[in-house]
Amino acid sequence: MHPRLAPLAALLAVSAAMPVSAETLTVYTSQPQDQMTAVIEAFNKDHPDIQVELFRSGTTEVMAKLQAEYAAGGSPADVMLIADAVAMTQLKNDGRLYSYAEAKTDGIDPALIDADRTFFPTKLITTGIVYNTDLVKEAPKSWADLAAPEAAASTIMPSPLYSGAAVIHVGTMTQQPEFGWKYYETLAENGAVAGQGNGTVIEAVARGEKAYGVIIEYMALNAKAKGSPVDFVFPQEGVSVITQPVAILKDTDALEAAKTFVDWQLSRAAQEQSVEQGYFPVLEGVAPPAGYPDPKALKLLSADSGRMLAEDQENKEAFAELYGG
Amino acid sequence: MLLLLLFAHVLFTSLWPLGELFATAFRPGEDGTPLGLMAQVLAARSTGRALANTLATSAGSVAISAALGVSLALAMGLARMRGQGVLTFLILMPVIIPSQTMALAWIELSGAGSPILGPLGLAPPQGRPNPLYSAEGIALVMGVEHMPLVFLATRAALRAVPGDLVEAARIAGVPRWRRLCSIVLPIAFPAVLASALLAFTAAVGNFGVPALLGIPGRITVLTTLIYQRLNGFGPSVAGQVAVLALLLTALAVAALALRTLLLRRLQVPLTAGRPIEPGPAPPWVAAAVWLVVALIALAPLAALAMTALLPAIGVPFSLATAGFEQFSQVLGNAGVRRAFANSLFLALAAAAGCMLVALPYAYLYVHRRNLLLRLLDPLIEAPWVVPGTVVALGMILAFLNPLPVLELSLYGTMAILLIAYLARFLPLVLRPVAASAQMGDPALDEAARIAGAGLGRRLRAVFAPSVLPSAIAGGILVLMTALNELTLSALLWSSGHETIGVMVFALQYEGNSTAAAAVSVLSTLLLLAICLFTALCARWLPKGALPWQH
Numbered sequence: 001m002h003p004r005l006a007p008l009a010a011l012l013a014v015s016a017a018m019p020v021s022a023e024t025l026t027v028y029t030s031q032p033q034d035q036m037t038a039v040i041e042a043f044n045k046d047h048p049d050i051q052v053e054l055f056r057s058g059t060t061e062v063m064a065k066l067q068a069e070y071a072a073g074g075s076p077a078d079v080m081l082i083a084d085a086v087a088m089t090q091l092k093n094d095g096r097l098y099s100y101a102e103a104k105t106d107g108i109d110p111a112l113i114d115a116d117r118t119f120f121p122t123k124l125i126t127t128g129i130v131y132n133t134d135l136v137k138e139a140p141k142s143w144a145d146l147a148a149p150e151a152a153a154s155t156i157m158p159s160p161l162y163s164g165a166a167v168i169h170v171g172t173m174t175q176q177p178e179f180g181w182k183y184y185e186t187l188a189e190n191g192a193v194a195g196q197g198n199g200t201v202i203e204a205v206a207r208g209e210k211a212y213g214v215i216i217e218y219m220a221l222n223a224k225a226k227g228s229p230v231d232f233v234f235p236q237e238g239v240s241v242i243t244q245p246v247a248i249l250k251d252t253d254a255l256e257a258a259k260t261f262v263d264w265q266l267s268r269a270a271q272e273q274s275v276e277q278g279y280f281p282v283l284e285g286v287a288p289p290a291g292y293p294d295p296k297a298l299k300l301l302s303a304d305s306g307r308m309l310a311e312d313q314e315n316k317e318a319f320a321e322l323y324g325g
Numbered sequence: 326m327l328l329l330l331l332f333a334h335v336l337f338t339s340l341w342p343l344g345e346l347f348a349t350a351f352r353p354g355e356d357g358t359p360l361g362l363m364a365q366v367l368a369a370r371s372t373g374r375a376l377a378n379t380l381a382t383s384a385g386s387v388a389i390s391a392a393l394g395v396s397l398a399l400a401m402g403l404a405r406m407r408g409q410g411v412l413t414f415l416i417l418m419p420v421i422i423p424s425q426t427m428a429l430a431w432i433e434l435s436g437a438g439s440p441i442l443g444p445l446g447l448a449p450p451q452g453r454p455n456p457l458y459s460a461e462g463i464a465l466v467m468g469v470e471h472m473p474l475v476f477l478a479t480r481a482a483l484r485a486v487p488g489d490l491v492e493a494a495r496i497a498g499v500p501r502w503r504r505l506c507s508i509v510l511p512i513a514f515p516a517v518l519a520s521a522l523l524a525f526t527a528a529v530g531n532f533g534v535p536a537l538l539g540i541p542g543r544i545t546v547l548t549t550l551i552y553q554r555l556n557g558f559g560p561s562v563a564g565q566v567a568v569l570a571l572l573l574t575a576l577a578v579a580a581l582a583l584r585t586l587l588l589r590r591l592q593v594p595l596t597a598g599r600p601i602e603p604g605p606a607p608p609w610v611a612a613a614v615w616l617v618v619a620l621i622a623l624a625p626l627a628a629l630a631m632t633a634l635l636p637a638i639g640v641p642f643s644l645a646t647a648g649f650e651q652f653s654q655v656l657g658n659a660g661v662r663r664a665f666a667n668s669l670f671l672a673l674a675a676a677a678g679c680m681l682v683a684l685p686y687a688y689l690y691v692h693r694r695n696l697l698l699r700l701l702d703p704l705i706e707a708p709w710v711v712p713g714t715v716v717a718l719g720m721i722l723a724f725l726n727p728l729p730v731l732e733l734s735l736y737g738t739m740a741i742l743l744i745a746y747l748a749r750f751l752p753l754v755l756r757p758v759a760a761s762a763q764m765g766d767p768a769l770d771e772a773a774r775i776a777g778a779g780l781g782r783r784l785r786a787v788f789a790p791s792v793l794p795s796a797i798a799g800g801i802l803v804l805m806t807a808l809n810e811l812t813l814s815a816l817l818w819s820s821g822h823e824t825i826g827v828m829v830f831a832l833q834y835e836g837n838s839t840a841a842a843a844v845s846v847l848s849t850l851l852l853l854a855i856c857l858f859t860a861l862c863a864r865w866l867p868k869g870a871l872p873w874q875h
Contacts, residue, residue, distance in 0.1 A: 028819055032835045037658045054660060055820030057556075064559035065819070070723045071559070072734040076820060132639070135452055153453055162559065199836025200541060208437045208451035214841055219836065224635035227646070233747065324334035 025257045026050045028066060028122035030059040030164055031244070032199075033128040035277050042273050043264055050257045058197045059083045059164030063090075069090065069095075079261055081122065081244065084163030086171070086258050086309050088119045088245045096187035098248040098255070104263045107284035121243030122265045122312040124280035124295060127169040129233045130202065137212040142236045145172075146212060147183060156204045157214035160316050162196040164289030165216050165242050171302050171308035171315055172240035184322055194323035206230050217241075218278035220292070223279075243282065327685050328697060334682055338748035339704045342719030343711070348723055350567040366568040375550040376572065382463045382535065384529035390524040393617070394475025395517055396651075400614050402483035403509070404606035412614060418622040420473040421852065423588045423809030424533030425829050426845040430625035431457055431466050432537065433632045440631040441624055452804030463720045467611050468532050471524040478520030482513040487598040509601075510674035513827060515591035522584040526577045530712025532812040532825075537833065547573045548714045552815060555718070556627065563722055563837065567650035570715040609618055614837075623684065626849070633842040661844060662830040663821070665814025667739070668848075672807035675746035676800040679754040682747070683796060686755060687762040692770060705755060708748040714814030720745045720817060735817040750806060754799030761795040762788070794865060801859050809848055 029036060032055055040052045053064065059082045062149040069075035082088065091097050097118035105113055105120060112121040129140050135154075140146055146155055158166040172177045195201050201213040202220060206228040212221075217239075220232040246265050250260040264270050280288050280295050288295055308315075353361045366372055370505035395415055401409070419427060436455045440840040442448040449456055457460060486509055494504045532548040551566045560633055601800055606614075634647040655661045680706075689698055705714070708716045724744070735741040769791070773783045787798075811826030819828045825848045 002753070032837065033660050034654065034658055034837065034840070037660060053821045056660075058834075060555045064556055067559040068725070069559070069737055071561070072736045073727050076737060104672065132451075142772045196539065197834060197836075198851060199834050202836040203638060204454070204541075205636070207455075210637060211452055223637055223639075223836075226640075228637040228639040230639065261506070 003195060020132045021028055023254070024053060025078050025254050025261055026053045026076045027081055027261070028054070028062050028077045030057065030062055030083045030117075031081060032056070038277065039270070039273065040150070042269065043261065046264060046269065047260055047291065050260060058162045058232070059087055059167070060162050062300045063087050066091075073303075074251065075269070077249055077252050078258045079246060079248055080119075081265070083125070083245045083268055084242050084243055085119070085245055085305060086167055086169045086249055087164055088114075089305070089309050091247070091248045091249075091314075092118045096250055097249045098252065098258075100248055100259060100262060103259075104266055108282050109268065109284075112282060114245075119245040119247035120262060121282045122270075123244050123274045123282055124283075125165060125218065125242045125244055126234065126239035126280070126298065126300075127165055127216050127241075128235055128239050129207050130213045130215045130230050131233070132205050132208050133210050133229045133231050135208055139231065140212065140235075142235055143179065143183070144237070146214070147186045147190065147191075151212055152187050152192045154211035155187065155192040155213065156195050156201050156210040157187075157192060157323075158198045159194040160319055162189050163198055163200045165198060167244045167305070167312065167315070168308070168322075169214065169240040171304040171311070172317055174315065174318075175303050176237075176301055176309065178237070179286055181318060184319070188322040192318070192323075199325075201315050202230070217292075218289075222278045234293065234298060235307060236299070238301040240301050244279075265285065328689060328693075330787045331682070331686055331689070332701065333698065334699050335704050338744055338751075339708050342716070342723040342748070343707060345722040346567050346715065349564050350571040352564055353461045362564050363568050363571075364387065366565050369671055371545070372569065372572070373611065375545045375547050375569070378460060378544050379526075379529060379548075379573075381575070382460050382467065382539075382544070382599065384466030384524055385461065386467035386471060386528045387521050388523045389465060389602065390472045392470065392516065393472040393519045393621070394520070394524075395479050395513075397472070397617065398476050398479035398483060399505075399509075400606070400610050402407065402480050403601065404506075404610055406483075406606040406611040414539065415618045415622045416476055417473045418626075419470045421805070421813065421856065422583045422626070422849060423826060423852075424467075424470055424531060425537060425826055426809065426849055427625065427627070428466055428537035429838070429841060429845055431462075432838075434625045434628035434850040435462075438639060438641065439628060441628045442680060444640070451576070454542070455841070457538050458544075459538075460544050462542070463535050463538050463544060466538060467531050470534065471527045472529070473623070474524045474527065475517065475520040479513055479515045482516035483509065483598045485595055485602055487596050487669050488601040489596075489598050491601050493522035496500055504731060506600075509692075512595070513592065515587060515593070519584045519588050520589070522580045522587070524550045525580045526710075529576045529580070530714065530812075532712075532714055532815065536811075536815070536830065537773050538577070541687065544860055547576075548712060548812070551718065555721075555816060563718070563725075566718060567722065570712075570718050573712045574715050579714050604619075613720050629842050630846050630851075633841060633846045638836075638838055649687060650841050655840050655843045655847070660850065661828055662825065663842060664844075665847075665851075666822045667822060668808050668810075668825040671746055671810075672804045674743055675750050675807045676754075676803040677767050678743075678747045679751045679797045679803050680800045681757075681820050682751060683754040683758045683799065684789055684792065685784060687758040687792060690759050691762045691765070692767065700873075704753050709750070713749060713810075716745060716749055717813045717816035720748075720813075734875045738824075739822045741791040742814060742817050742822060742824070745817055746807050747815060750803040754804065757795040758792050758801045761792045763792050769776040801855070805852060805855055808852065 004061060036054055036056060043052065062082055066075055067078060085282050098118050099118050101117050103120055108121065129146055133139060140151060145151060159321050160167040160170045173183060174181050195204060198216050198219050201215045204210040205213040206223055214319060217232055220230055224230050246262050248262060252258050268286065271281040271286045275281050275286060275289050280292065326444065351360060352364060353359050401412065432455055433439065435457050437449055437451045439448040457466065490508055491504055494508055523610050530548065535546045535549045537551065539546060547569055551569050554566050555563050631642050633651055635642060636646065636648065637649055640646050722742055724741050727734045769787055770783055773787045810824060811830060814824040814827045815830060818824060827840050829844050832844060
């Protein structure tokens with residue numbers, strides 16, 4: 001071959017090698033890298049024949065990537081494992097999800113499962129308050145404490161423009177009669193700011209750049225366990241909750257492997273592993289992580305998810321209006 | 326034939342993507358008004374804000390680059406001090422280290438929990454955001470990063486100052502500072518100005534620094550605005566961001582055009598002669614140079630390394646808390662290992678590919694200079710000259726839709742990354758190869774031709790060996806640059822095809838900055854190992870191939 005052709009040939013070889021075999025499963029997720037590595041390792045112990053590839057980013061960016069690939073003619077993604085049910089519902093309404101009727105959901109609260117069985121909860125993740133123990137002498141107790149001028153001036157929260165958990169949290173809070181958009185206006189007036197994802201929140205609070213943060217519980221409690229000077233509070237008015245749903249995409253080329261992955265996510269082994277990683281389990285009879293309250297004793301803020309989906313765009317715009325894009 | 330193949334290569338990697346980008350930017354608006362899209366985007370408030378931020382941070386960074394670069398070049402060029410080689414390497418360090426690593430290192434250095442400033446009592450107070458999350462912070466870090474551009478140009482200009490001129494002034498009793506101000510500086514001035522404009526172009530196109538400092542600080546510049554729009558909304562906004570890319574290109578190209586003009590206008594004919602003989606450095610000069618180098622090159626990297634040794638963010642650094650957990654954790658992460666493998670593959674393939682294209686091109690450049698070739702020239706330079714964000718966007722626009730005939734889309738594959746790397750880094754190899762080809766003797770080729778050697782044979786047996794050292798030097802430069810590439814990869818990566826730069830960026834955004842620091846430290850070590858290896862091979866390379874040697 002002529003030397004000048006080599007790069008082109010290499011290109012073609014690389015791109016020809018791209019189509020994935022049936023044993024490769026591509027998972028698009030918003031769960032952190034290191035956690036997913038452990039998840040895949042554990043999954044491969046039970047199913048060594050399935051190779052899992054990963055794309056990880058914030059839920060909003062994962063969705064954008066998927067849309068981009070559909071525009072390009074198809075996505076390599078087989079399974080979605082993202083933070084919020086709103087984004088999943090959007091995919092379902094677009095006809096992108098596979099209805100997995102025979103999924104093994106024994107022991108999981110049916111209220112958490114999509115009625116058409118297109119997506120399934122894998123864990124419960126609540127949003128509460130993190131604070132820096134070097135900077136805060138008296139721990140906050142409630143969402144109302146956070147809105148007080150001194151506290152709000154040193155508060156950071158995740159933005160629904162990046163984080164799926166924040167989409168649900170803002171959607172839930174604004175549906176509460178006692179909070180509503182008024183609460184977010186007060187926070188903004190008193191100087192609270194928005195970061196991007198929950199990662200930026202723990203970063204700022206652990207470094208002592210901010211004293212308080214709104215955050216998903218495991219991120220704060222994991223950082224605390226590793227030695228960061230932070231602690232977490234489940235506010236007394238209640239917490240918002242997301243279920244980190246998993247779903248199979250309809251045009252997957254690895255349906256059997258995808259089903260295996262979904263069933264495994266709902267199995268006891270996977271649930272126990274996610275407890276180790278600091279998550280509340282969804283499976284009946286699996287104990288929550290040490291130091292976490294009993295999920296049944298937690299006060300959950302109720303939310304109408306249909307309304308949340310309808311108001312999604314509106315909520316994001318209203319939030320951007322108060323806290324910038 | 327050779328020419329046609331080259332043309333096809335350039336068409337595929339440069340002309341098509343960039344052409345697609347410009348065509349998109351000039352599309353009519355939704356209501357069909359000509360140039361409607363452009364008018365709409367240019368009128369948006371976010372565009373104006375990003376443009377103003379880009380100009381302000383770039384201008385600020387140029388001031389810092391120029392002040393630092395000129396002072397260091399004067400000190401190093403006019404005075405002799407111990408450890409000259411080490412000092413030069415350290416001064417060039419900011420441009421060798423990738424910008425995301427630099428930004429991360431500066432964040433660790435300047436935060437409230439700084440492991441270096443903290444014990445000295447100089448760290449900023451707690452309870453406030455990192456002071457670098459601001460326009461000034463972006464300007465500072467970019468200024469330091471691009472300082473070596475000014476340093477190198479000024480140092481070269483100082484070597485061209487005729488020593489006799491300065492000597493004559495000294496004998497005539499002109500005091501030292503006036504010799505500096507009225508002889509040396511005026512002669513070096515055009516070079517300083519030209520390199521400042523180069524630093525401006527680099528700052529305008531910089532992505533790593535404004536991404537890590539500006540996104541948390543909410544200072545959006547054009548490169549990060551394009552990235553955020555594209556990532557948040559997907560390719561449906563490609564048209565809008567194409568207009569932003571056009572704006573970015575216009576800024577970069579305007580600065581470079583101005584530079585060419587200045588160089589042409591301000592060039593002074595100088596008598597050839599012995600350069601200035603550097604005298605021994607006064608102790609305070611040597612001390613100042615070491616202090617500056619310690620502050621801009623060593624302190625940030627030390628802070629980064631110390632952070633990588635911590636178990637979690639916010640833990641104060643001490644011998645009791647430090648350990649190698651982060652390293653074992655990131656090395657145990659399959660994603661991180663794959664990123665290293667991907668980056669090494671891409672960097673090696675890009676280096677080899679660029680060398681393979683550069684050789685025949687340089688041959689034609691010297692032996693068959695014709696019109697088509699002259700047309701190719703700017704097309705080859707373009708992907709390097711315009712900001713990386715623009716190139717990446719062009720790649721998305723060109724390769725998102727399935728390729729004709731093959732019916733497969735390159736978007737979401739490793740191929741799109743490789744094509745982008747090949748396009749962007751080709752000039753890095755081509756320039757030194759073409760330069761050394763021009764110095765070669767054309768009679769050699771002629772003799773081989775008369776002796777009956779065909780084109781392929783002549784290329785292989787006569788031409789290639791004569792330019793091989795410069796091709797290798799260029800290839801190493803590509804390897805070092807591509808290994809830590811972020812700007813292109815951030816927009817083009819996909820599942821399974823992440824690069825080291827993307828991995829650092831992603832880990833930082835997950836809130837796992839200790840792991841991000843560990844990956845950065847590993848990639849910096851890899852880079853330094855390549856530098857060391859190159860330095861050991863230096864005697865087989867052409868003189869001046871390595872910028873930190875004389």
